[in-house]
Amino acid sequence: MNAVMNNKAPPMNTAERIKLNFPIEHDGVPIADIALRRPTVGDHLAAQKSAGTDAEREIRLIANLAELPPAAIHQLDMKDYAQLQKVLGGFLQ
16 A cells, blocks of 8 residues: 555655765854755745745755754855755755
8 A cells, every 4th residue: 555545654764964075163063964854845835935046045945954044054165065955956856
């Protein structure tokens, strides 16, 4: 019996952990890795409804999925941010 028939949601990987090449510190807390959880449709809609550029909406989505403030994501080296973008894209495939 599939998940729809028995009213149980299919299991989801809870998060993918990304080790930062260039760790950051936010509010006095060192951050050496970021766990990015799988996005829901609600996460996507919330990001799309928010104001700003496409890049700003993506940063807010990633921050939400990582349970970090956007200001922490702003501190990331672009190489580390690109890793997060790749993981986010992989969730959608």
